[in-house]
Amino acid sequence: MERIGLTVKSRSETGKCPAGRLRRAGRVPAVLYGKEMKVSLPLSLDNKELEKILHTAAGGNVLVDLNVEGENKTHTAMFKDIMRHPLKGTIQHVDLVEILMNKKIVVEIPVHVIGKAAGIAFGGIIQQEARTIKIECLPAEIPASVDADVTPLGVGQALHVRDIKLPEGVRVIDELSMTLVSVVAPTMEVAPKTGEEVQAELAKSFEVKEEDKGKEGKEEEKGKGKEKK
Incomplete structure (x- = not known):
């Protein structure tokens, strides 16, 4: 799992007006939560640096070492919620949760379809039923994604959660019978x-x-x- 360092600033002012000033200055208001923390920690993050982090292969599952200016302590965290503007798409607010590297956590990882299904040669169509699966593991063992190889699938066949291979130490939370990808017969279009x-x-x-x-x-x-x- 990718791990990135990020320098952040603590903030004493909260509310709509201070948050607006931060955004105009190119920063994003954020809050860090954690079970081991007595109180939540209001922060501000550089918007450009934040966007770079979110566009890595790990996406929202990236581990971030938060270095708070003026403090000697580093908080290892993950993104819990990212709020974007409904029209502009810009990040408005971020919630982060502090994690402990020796405790397992539950996250969702993307499912990537690979290979060419055998059923395509007979007119079959690939249909992805699930784009993510839920897993449990230690933070350092979170895979960036999981591959769903559809090569052997014929028309009418499907790939389920139980059919995929995950790294050692990673446990699936979703039902093993859940369908990930299927090859369906083409539908006849009526003119x-x-x-x-x-x-x-x-x-x-x-x-x-x-x-x-x-x-x-x-x-x-x-x-x-x-x-x-």
Whole structure:
């Protein structure tokens, strides 16, 4: 698992206005939480450095060594929540959680589909059912991702959680029967009907109804004839 150092600043002011000033100055308000911490720690992070960290292969699962200016202590943490602006996409706020390297944690890692399924040669289509799986392990053993090899899959076959290989010390939390990837048969697309085809069907339907009415009329006449006798 990738581990990156980041110098951060503590902040005494909290609230909407101070947070806005930080963002305009190119910094992101953040809060560090932890079971071993008596109180949460308000911080500010450099926005550019933060974006670089989040775009590494580990993504949100990267281990960050937070070096707080003015303190001699380093906090090892992971991202718990990243709030972005709904329109601009810029980071508005970050929650981090302090972790202990000797205690297991639960995280989600991405599933990468590799290989070419055998069923593709027969018209099959790859359908990824799950893009992440939940695992438990020590922080230093978190894999960046897990590979789902679809090479042997034919049409109608699937790859489940129980079929993937994980490094030693990593345990899957999700159900072993959960489907990750499947190869499905192609669906037949029905071409839209032309105006002439619709009119022909309506005319045919009208003819059938008229024919049914004629039969009903003849049966009624026969019934009346029997009553007269």
